[in-house]
Amino acid sequence: MSAASSTPSGSRHRSRLHPSRPESALAGRWTEIDGLEVFYRESPSQPDAPAMMHVHGFGLSGRYLLPTAELLSDEFHTLVPDLPGFGRSQGASMGLDVPDLAHAAARFLDDRGVDRVTLVGNSMGCPVITEFARLHPDRLERAVLVSPAGGMYNQPLRRAVAQLTRDGPREPTRMVGVAVPDYLRFGVPSTLKMFRALTQYPSLERLLELEVPTLVVIGDRDPLMPPTRRVHEVASMTDTHVLLVGIRGAAHAINFSHPGELAHVIRQFMADEPITDDPDSPGLARVVEIHRGAHHPRAKGT
Template sequence: MIIVAKIVNEKFLQIDGHKIRYLESGNSKNTLVLIHGLGASAERWNRVIPLFSDSFHVVVPDLIGFGYSDKPTIDYTPDLFSEFLENFFIATGIERPNIVGSSLGGQISVEYASIHSQEIEKLVLVSPAGMMKQSTPALDAYIMAALYPNELSAKNAFELMEGSGKSVDANIVNGFVERMQLPNAKLAFMSTVLGLKYSKSIASKLKSISTPTLIIWGGNDPVIPINYADDFVSAIQDCRFYRMDGCGHTPYVEDPQTFAAKVLEFLNGI
């Protein structure tokens, strides 16, 4: 059997004078946008991009302040990220995308969808932030790893976050350490943490989302525990839920095949 490697292109564009980096794969007329979480980058989705790009034009931005996008000295609030997403769609010419948002990316997707619900085809939220206001030991470890980035602290944080007991890919650990050592990376990270802490609850915004929505949550998520899932499922008008047992905060990293299968099933209306 001949295995054909999926081509993933790295691209850059300007938004409000800031350089923004994103990855792109697939040629479908249907677009799927993947939004990463706090302290992450487009690479966090590497294991599922090839699984989606047969069926979708996959676009994966580095959020402003993260990855290899610019990190200006500004206040990183949920409103800022929602506006960034709107401007990113305008700059890339993306219309009626399907959106998958993880953790912080999930909250950003909610903020955007609460205003632009009619402009989104379907929405997938993976362990979304926005309801939990107190920290957890796994989140504390992750914040410490961001402030003091080294292999040991990052490895400890990712092992706690995954909650599966499996060893963490060294590329994930090393990539995180490298990115957190970039200029202004720590500032953007902590500004985002504070912006989330002091932002209003997104509960009222969930009720305004009419986009068909799927919530996926790792059954063993130690970062944002699964008991927060009902807040989302009960508030969003057209919402279904899938629990990924044996997974922690990033099921698309821990079990990419199952994750992709469930997302494609939802997006394709099966």
């Protein structure tokens, strides 16, 4: 496994998918993982900075995670890959399930020389993180789960589609130009296969097994999340290391719609500081503590 720095046999694949102009302040790069070409974005070299990798959701690439990732890139060695089979990265011929994606994430970190990491996931990225924690517990520093998806509340497929349909108008209109190309590239066969994999994955069980400091962030306008009563019920089942925070006004793609608010919360979580609202972030978002484990500092009311 080594970073691809020259033009390999897959150059036509790369030139076809590579954007004509930079999409981000983070550098867009390619590497090869287990024989697959993988596209990723990376912050400038910061050898002493702690590593933080952002993990995208169902059918999407890492592109919609960039608004939050960029805001954190001055403090963390930031990585935003397109997992194999998503975005510009090549996919395995047999497809991937949640454990495969977690394994691919670990292999990508190997390739980048990262031993320990904080993972920030959105939607499907959250089950990938919990599986990564099960497979590689010594490599996960902290977990940030934003709008976790893939549980019983998102089944069957027609319910998930209806939830996504309701979510669309609640997201910024510019999200359309980011998400639609990714969904079209992912395709219907991959959607059906990946959805079946998610329905078979024990999301709640893995969430409750997490043993690292964990931040869960949800939006109060997210139709893919269960009712507040169920969220509180799940929170009460967790150990003392889980901090559950709500952002008022946010829907499902918080990493894209409320990057300032989310980055602010993540910074405070990483520093073990009280969670407060970000006065510099425009909009209606407000951070409200829902559940905090005993090991975390007391949150300030907002």
